[in-house]
Amino acid sequence: MSTFAKPENALKRAEELVNVGQKQAALQALHDLITSKRYRAWQKTLERIMFKYVELCVDMRKGRFAKDGLIQYRIICQQVNVSSLEEVIKHFMHLSTEKAEQARTQAQALEDALDVEDLEADKRPEDLMLSYVSGEKGKDRSDREVVTPWFKFLWETYRTVLEILRNNSKLEALYAMTAHRAFQFCKQYKRTTEFRRLCEIIRNHLANLNKYRDQRDRPDLSAPESLQLYLDTRIEQLKIATDLELWQEAFRSVEDIHGLMSLVKKSPKPSLMVVYYAKLTDIFWVSDSHLYHAYAWFKLFTLQKSYNKNLSQKELQLIASSVLLAALAVTPYDQNHGASHLELENVKERNLRMASLINFTLDPKGESREVLSRSSLISELTNKGVMTCVSQEVKDIFNLLENEFLPLDLASRVQPLLAKISKLSGKLSSASSVPEVQLAKYVPALEKLTTLRVLQQVSQVYQSIKVKTLLNMIPFFDFSRVEKLSVDAVKYNFLAMKVDHLKGAVIFGNLNIESDELSNHLAVLAKSLNKVRDLIYPPVKKQSKLGEKYDLSEIVDKEHKRLLARKSIIEKRKEEHERQMLEMEREEESKRLKLQKVTEEAEQKRLAEEYIRREEQRIRREIEERELQEAQALLLETQKGAKKKGKKPLLEGEKVTKQSLLELALSEQLKERQELEKKLQKLAKTMDYMERAKREEEAQLIEQAFQQRLVEEKILHEQEQLKEIELSRKHHAGDLQEKNRLARMLDNKNVFQQRIVSRRETEYNRLKKEREDKINQIVAMRKREREIKRKLLYYLKSEEERLARLQEEEEARKREEEERRKKEEVERKAKLDAIAERQRQRERELEEKERLRREALLRKPEPVSQPTDPAPGPHPAEPxxxxxxxxxxxxxxxxxxxxxxxxxxxxxxxPAPAGPSETDRWGRQDDRNPQPGGDRWRNDDRxxxxxxxxxxxxxxxxxxxx
Structure with missing residues (x-):
């Protein structure tokens, strides 16, 4: 027999064992065959053996055997035939998936078969009793017995394959494909626990890959193909995590993706970044991180606008509206007010971490990083032209909430706009990876922002306001919700107010006089009052431009204002100069610290490199010494074996080097291995002949033993049937006797039953009567209460009417008294006017008489001469x-x-005087002789x-x- 036929015989023997029902023996035989080194030279036959091996492992659900066999096959194939290993693993996963689906289909069929009206017709009594005792439904029990074991095995299959394929550059594509199938398995069957474990497994594989960099066949993450496969796997992991609503795992997946992207300087594909930012928006929205959610939407908008050429104007408007609404949904005040230094440091660190996750272009070497904030985001949106792309409703909402001052009707203007934008939504046809844009989810946040703006503006106008009036101004929430929002706003120093529930009023605190808000508000109020004054009293133009030009008061005022402005400018310049000096000192100090830090880092790096270099040299020396010792030991063992066999010792009298020792040791080991393989081949041939002969001899004996066993079991079955029939007859006869014995007590049982029933009926009637009496009492009592309440209400109503009547009479009396008093006042004034008129008339008459008397006196004749010595009188100097x-x-x-x-x-x-007799100034004759020249007063020029x-x-x- 040729040597190629040997693995074929092993495979045939395994198939024969499977046919006779000895799968365990066949599996063990194939496992021993694979783990041994006998058939490594026959790759094609070994591949067929592996196919049969994994089929047996799947049929018997032997995951441990499958893992050991695949590990051995990987050792054989990963250097020479990787495609064979891939085919075997694919076949293994296909069989596991197929078996799990068959089990699921079978369980569904069982559930459909059990869905009948008469359970006793389709089920055995044992099944009914089991269902009553266990409390499980048919589906739960079928899943536990049929479906669950196969799904456990399928999950174990995925774990085994991932463990076998991990951190191997030649199996990267298969590793990524297996991970994708495992993710789909978790998504299809909602296996959240297994998904978490799967993510942890993949994360540990990547950590080990970065930890052990000297590993053989290690994937190079700096290569674009490898990095793309790892990124695709993490992106799929992120998608499944968001679909299963495992937000913590989704965020950890985001961190994994960011870590992979930071390994290379080249930016990833825009399609991957779109998925990345789209999932980030969902994660931040679920975690109530509205600021980071808005930044993620802004990055997504920038990517879509830059790279998506198929994006329509309507879709761009929808994305821009979502960006602006997300920015408006951020709380308008800083929630870190009053926090400790440690908390502020933690917040700063978290902001930097989130900024690095959202924006990969941040310069880590910059002197200052921009802190993520609502104001900076809105200014960035304005500068980047997002405001020009949003819809008109969203733009109106932005202007009302950020630029207008309308404390009384702000909410009433915003409410219809919110109703309009809640209907705006849509799926982007040109960007399938972007989720459906829902603007309605921002409505609660915008209602909260509107409430805060109304409270802020009302606090700048009023000192106190009624709760009812405030609720009429805020139609979104009830007062409990408004109070909760105001508590948070006061806590973070956004408002200064308190609620007086006893008076039903909201009292706003006094803000600082020098605050920007109050100053701006007073300036706006002054401008508005000036406009109103100009409308009521138009300004009068001055007649003379010269007078206007030389108006001294205005010149003084202008000069005074100019001096005050000059003084304030000088103060501001001084403050600006001091601030610049402080900033320069801070910058110099920061530069000095950075230079010192860089110097220390460089020194630490040099020391670390020096230490690593010394350690490498030490390890290299130890490795060389160990290799030399091992080579010398191998050489000594080889020389001892050669001496025992009578061979000549090697390298006698020659200078031994490390290379020569290694070559000699390897050559001797190769010779021994070849001799051992020859012996093993000869022994295998002998064992094959012995095994075949033994099986040919025992085949007839096995058949005879089988026939004899059939006859014995048939006789045993007949005997058991006869025993069962006899036992049933005895049980039936005993049951009849027991029935006749218990029939005598039937009358007593009926009497006892009647006694019990009558006693319970009497008790029931008694309780029923008591209940009816109690109900009648309650009804009468409630009737009396209603009568008393009606009389009390009638009395209160009549008393109110009497008091109202008395009040009306009192008001009428007061009105009559007021009219009488007014009438008397009018009459008194009329009398006083008449008396004053009569007095003025008398004065006029006296003046008229006086005037006439003066005229009469003026017409009297003047005396001719004036006496030298005027007569005494009240006015001697009078002319x-x-x-x-x-x-x-x-x-x-x-x-x-x-x-x-x-x-x-x-x-x-x-004419000359007639005689010496002359009258004086009083008309009397003066006996004295006058002077020749007339009276002395007339001649005196002084x-x-x-x-x-x-x-x-x-x-x-x-x-x-x-």
Whole structure:
């Protein structure tokens, strides 16, 4: 027989064992065959043996045997025939999957078969009893007995294959395919626990790959093909994790993908990045990290706009609207207010970590990194042109919530816009990896933002407001929800307010006078009031531009304002200079620290490299010494064997080197191995002949033993049947006797039953009567309560009507009293006006009489001469009136000033005195001789002269009194 026929015989023997039902023996024989080194030279036949081996492992659900066999076959094939190993593994997984599906189909068929009306017709009594005792349904029991073992084996198959294929550059594609199939298995059957374990297995494989870099056939992650396979596997892992809603595993998958991407400088494909950011949006939204969710949407929008050429304008508008709404959904205040230094450091570290996950282009060597915040995101959206792509409803919402000041009707304007955007949704046909855009999910966050904006703006206008009024302004939530939102806002210093539940009012605290919010609000209020004033009272243009130009008050005000502005500018410049100096000092300090850090890192790196170099040299020396010792030991053993066999010792008298020792040892080992293989081949041939002869001799004996066993079992079966029939007859006769014996107690049983029934009936009637009495009492009591309540309500209503009537009468009396008082006031004022009018009339009459009397006095004749020594009187210096009766027409009007030349003219024209007798200024005759030149006052140029005569002393006194 040729040597090629030997593995064929082993395979035939295994098939014969399977045909006679000895699968365990066949499996053990094939396992021993594979683990031995006899048939490694026959690859084709060994592949057929492996196919049969995995089939037996699947039929018997022997996962341990399958793993050992596949590991041995990998050792044989991974260097010379990797495709054969791939085919065997694919066949193994195909059989496991097929068996699991068959078990599932069988369980479904059993469930459909058990879905009948009469359970006793289709089930045995033993099945019914088992179902009553165990409490399990037919499907649960069938799944536990039929489906679960096969699914356990399928899961074990995936784990085995992944363990065999891990960290091998020649099996990367098969490893990725197996991982994808395992992910689909977890997704199809909702196996969350197995999915977590699978992710951990794959994560450990990658960790070991990075840890042991000197491993043989290790995949090179810097190669594009290898990196793409690993990235595809992690992307699939991320998809399945989000589909199963395992968000923690999804986030860990994101970190794995980011770690793989950071290994190479080349950016991954845009299609992978789209899936990456799309899943990040779902993860951050579920975790209530709205800021990171908005940043992920912004990156997704940038990718779609840059690389997706098939993106329509409507789809771009939908994505841009989602980006802007996600940014608006972020809480408008900093939730780290009041946190400790350690918490702030943790938040900063988390922000940097999330920034690295969201944006891979951040410069790790930069002096400062931009902190993720809501304001910076909105400014970034404005700068990158996202606002130009959003829909009009979303743009209106943004303007209302971020730019307008409408505390009274802000919510009423936002509410219809929210109703419109809640209907906007759609699936992107040009980007299948992007999930369906649902704008309705942002509505609760926007309602919360609107509530906060209303509270913020109302707090800037009012000091207090009624709760009912505030709820009318906020139609989204009830007051408990609004109060909860306000508590968070006050906690993080976004609002200053408190709620007075006793008065039903909301009181807003006094903000800082120098705060930006209050200053801006006052400026806006001043502008609005100026506009209103200009509308009510239009400004009047000044007639003279010169007066406007030289208005001193305005010039002073302008100069004062200019000086104040100059002073503030100088102060700001000083502050800016100090701030710049501080920044320069900080920068210099940071540069010094960085330089020191770089120097220390370089020194540590040099020391580490020096230590690694010394360790490598030491290990290399130890390896060389060990190899030399092993070679010398091998040479000594070879020389001892040669001496025993009478051969000549090797290299006697020659100089022995390490290479020569190794060559000699390997040659001797090769010779011994060849001799051993020849002996084994001869022994195998002898064993084959012996085994065949033994089986040919024992075949007839086995057949005879089988026939004899059939006859014995038939006789035993007949005897057992006869015994069972006799036992059944005895049981039946005993049951009849027991029935006759118990029939005597039937009357007693009926009497006892009637007694029990009557007693329970009496008890039931008693309880029923008590219950009815109790119900009647309750009904009567409630009736009395209703009557009392009705009377009390009637009394309260009548009392309220009486009080209202009394109040109306009191108000009517007050109104009458008020009218009477007003009427008396009017009459009193009228009387006072009449008295004042009469008084004014009397004064006018007195003035008229006085005027007439003065005119009469002015018409009296003037005395010719004035005595030298004027007569005593109240006014000795008063001038003498000049005009005479004859010259009345030429005299000036009474009470007017008369110039000197007119007085002289009138004196010259006046006739000479008739005699020595003259009247004085009071109309009396003066016996004294006057001076030749007239009276002394008239000739004195130093005294003024008045044209009219003075009134008497009594008249002058009455005038002064008036």
């Amino acid at each position: 003498v009136p000049a005009p005479a009766p004859a010259a009345a027409s030429a005299a000036p009007a009474a009470g007017k000033y008369v110039p000197r030349f007119r007085r002289e003219t009138s004196d010259a024209q006046r 005294r003024p002269s008045f044209g009219g005569p003075r009134s008497s002393s009594s008249t002058w006194s009455s005038s002064r009194a008036r």
